[in-house]
Amino acid sequence: MSDIKVTAAALVIGDEILSGRTRDENIPEIAILCTEAGIELSEVRIVADVQGQIVNAVNDLRKEYDYVFTTGGIGPTHDDITADAIAVAFNVDLPVSEEAKALIVSKYGEMDFTPERLRMARIPVGASLIENVVSGAPGFKIENVYVMAGVPVIMRAMLEAIAPTLKGGKKMLSHAIDVGVGESTIAKGLGDIQKQYNGVKIGSYPKMGEKPVYTQVVLRSCERLLLDEAAQKVQAIVDEAHRALDIDLPPKLKKALELK
Amino acid sequence: MSDIKVTAAALVIGDEILSGRTRDENIPEIAILCTEAGIELSEVRIVADVQGQIVNAVNDLRKEYDYVFTTGGIGPTHDDITADAIAVAFNVDLPVSEEAKALIVSKYGEMDFTPERLRMARIPVGASLIENVVSGAPGFKIENVYVMAGVPVIMRAMLEAIAPTLKGGKKMLSHAIDVGVGESTIAKGLGDIQKQYNGVKIGSYPKMGEKPVYTQVVLRSCERLLLDEAAQKVQAIVDEAHRALDIDLPPKLKKALELK
Numbered sequence: 001m002s003d004i005k006v007t008a009a010a011l012v013i014g015d016e017i018l019s020g021r022t023r024d025e026n027i028p029e030i031a032i033l034c035t036e037a038g039i040e041l042s043e044v045r046i047v048a049d050v051q052g053q054i055v056n057a058v059n060d061l062r063k064e065y066d067y068v069f070t071t072g073g074i075g076p077t078h079d080d081i082t083a084d085a086i087a088v089a090f091n092v093d094l095p096v097s098e099e100a101k102a103l104i105v106s107k108y109g110e111m112d113f114t115p116e117r118l119r120m121a122r123i124p125v126g127a128s129l130i131e132n133v134v135s136g137a138p139g140f141k142i143e144n145v146y147v148m149a150g151v152p153v154i155m156r157a158m159l160e161a162i163a164p165t166l167k168g169g170k171k172m173l174s175h176a177i178d179v180g181v182g183e184s185t186i187a188k189g190l191g192d193i194q195k196q197y198n199g200v201k202i203g204s205y206p207k208m209g210e211k212p213v214y215t216q217v218v219l220r221s222c223e224r225l226l227l228d229e230a231a232q233k234v235q236a237i238v239d240e241a242h243r244a245l246d247i248d249l250p251p252k253l254k255k256a257l258e259l260k
Numbered sequence: 261m262s263d264i265k266v267t268a269a270a271l272v273i274g275d276e277i278l279s280g281r282t283r284d285e286n287i288p289e290i291a292i293l294c295t296e297a298g299i300e301l302s303e304v305r306i307v308a309d310v311q312g313q314i315v316n317a318v319n320d321l322r323k324e325y326d327y328v329f330t331t332g333g334i335g336p337t338h339d340d341i342t343a344d345a346i347a348v349a350f351n352v353d354l355p356v357s358e359e360a361k362a363l364i365v366s367k368y369g370e371m372d373f374t375p376e377r378l379r380m381a382r383i384p385v386g387a388s389l390i391e392n393v394v395s396g397a398p399g400f401k402i403e404n405v406y407v408m409a410g411v412p413v414i415m416r417a418m419l420e421a422i423a424p425t426l427k428g429g430k431k432m433l434s435h436a437i438d439v440g441v442g443e444s445t446i447a448k449g450l451g452d453i454q455k456q457y458n459g460v461k462i463g464s465y466p467k468m469g470e471k472p473v474y475t476q477v478v479l480r481s482c483e484r485l486l487l488d489e490a491a492q493k494v495q496a497i498v499d500e501a502h503r504a505l506d507i508d509l510p511p512k513l514k515k516a517l518e519l520k
Contacts, residue, residue: 011306011447014361015461015463015480016463016465017287018291018300018301018302018303018304019291019295019301019432019480020288020291020294020295021293021434021478022465023288024287027277027284027306028280028283031277031278031279031280032280035279036281040278041278041279042278042282042313043278043305043306043307043308043313043388044272044277044278044304044305044306045303045304045305045306046287046301046303046304046305047303047511048302048303049463053302053303068443073466075466076443077443077447077450077451077464078446078447078451078454078455078462079292079454079461079462079464099396106321108401111289113445114445114448116447116448116451117444118442119344119447131512144386150347151466151467165357170493172279174279174281183335183336183337183338184374184376184377185374185404187336187337187338187374188378190338191338192335192341193416194338195338201275201339202338202339203276203309203339204335204337204338204339205282206335206411207310207411218276218281220275235385243387244511259266
């Protein structure tokens with residue numbers, strides 16, 4: 001753990017997410033891994049199975065951020081074009097890797113090693129493999145880009161394989177405060193506290209449609225002392241807002257808040 | 261419904277998604293709306309509550325695609341900076357809109373119209389409002405950019421408000437085929453059919469970790485005749501793969517497949 005800020009981007013590749021047919025389950029996993037590792041996930045992109053789109057996104061993101069995590073498009077079928085796109089992005093060849101081939105053979109056996117499965121053994125020159133304990137066919141890492149499967153169970157396995165190798169920066173700490181009033185009521189106080197604390201990021205998240213009215217305030221900072229100080233001030237205005245409710249609220253709503 | 265292709269991008273704005281604290285629920289809603297409207301959702305980006313990031317993403321996406329849908333960052337607190345960022349992106353002022361103010365007042369009453377709620381009435385010059393039946397404070401549309409709330413229930417209300425105004429292109433039709441074998445088994449056949457049908461996009465989605473092994477093939481095209489023809493060919497190779505299973509499969513797995 002160091003003092004520098006370490007950043008990352010995720011690139012989700014797949015028509016099925018953009019058409020709404022499949023709901024992405026990988027972005028939250030990557031987000032949580034980054035947060036735990038002290039890495040700031042700064043941007044996510046979702047693109048279609050179109051080579052130009054993948055190449056442009058990979059080249060944009062790998063220059064901008066310390067790590068890039070891609071998911072999707074490394075299976076055995078014709079629509080799995082991520083390895084090809086990564087090879088184009090890095091301007092390297094995409095030969096069959098004997099190491100990758102051995103991993104796939106060990107899973108399926110020599111007999112079932114079809115030409116289509118061979119497709120999954122094509123790895124860009126210069127890349128190292130990412131283990132896939134679920135189904136054998138590996139992902140790969142080239143420079144700062146980690147190429148993983150889209151199937152959530154495999155993606156998670158690959159994420160676990162790479163997690164110990166990632167170098168995080170200073171870890172982001174957070175403090176959540178539940179608020180029994182709408183966010184407008186505390187908005188001015190929050191804004192004032194935010195102005196005093198540059199090193200703390202204060203977010204306000206209304207839970208609309210929930211009764212009783214409910215807001216969550218989340219403070220985030222790499223500095224424990226600053227975070228605690230700002231959190232105390234937020235708690236004070238929240239307590240005040242709750243006390244004000246005691247006077248003004250109709251008994252029924254007051255009761256509901258107490259039950260929370 | 262016309263013959264031209266209409267494209268869109270979604271831009272999700274919010275630290276809470278990138279930190280993994282909140283799971284996005286809006287992207288699938290936008291994806292499904294687009295698909296139903298004959299609009300191709302071509303790209304999604306998720307960025308932090310950072311003005312520079314929002315401005316760059318909006319300016320990239322609005323040039324590239326016919327529609328841009330943003331979610332998040334239009335509430336009353338200091339961390340809601342989307343309206344400001346959009347005004348910067350379009351290089352226009354951000355005055356209080358009397359129309360927006362009236363909508364918010366009509367929801368909360370004049371007395372509860374705090375300065376923080378006034379913040380939600382700031383609308384970029386040249387924008388028109390998007391109705392919010394849930395909580396009053398409107399979204400807005402400026403040129404081809406639709407700025408909506410991040411709270412899912414409000415976002416959905418806004419999406420319903422704009423849906424009738426969107427002009428879709430030729431509608432994408434789809435045909436899904438369930439396959440009781442792993443995708444490697446049919447990969448060659450699928451690839452061959454894909455080569456014959458440029459106008460049809462064939463996707464293969466393995467459901468890993470599920471027993472019995474299961475794959476879904478999805479064909480998509482704007483041309484009904486082409487789609488049906490390609491789907492018939494895929495169905496034929498799938499039927500063949502299933503028949504082959506009858507001979508080779510251990511009785512137990514065969515039974516499981518039949519039960520499916």
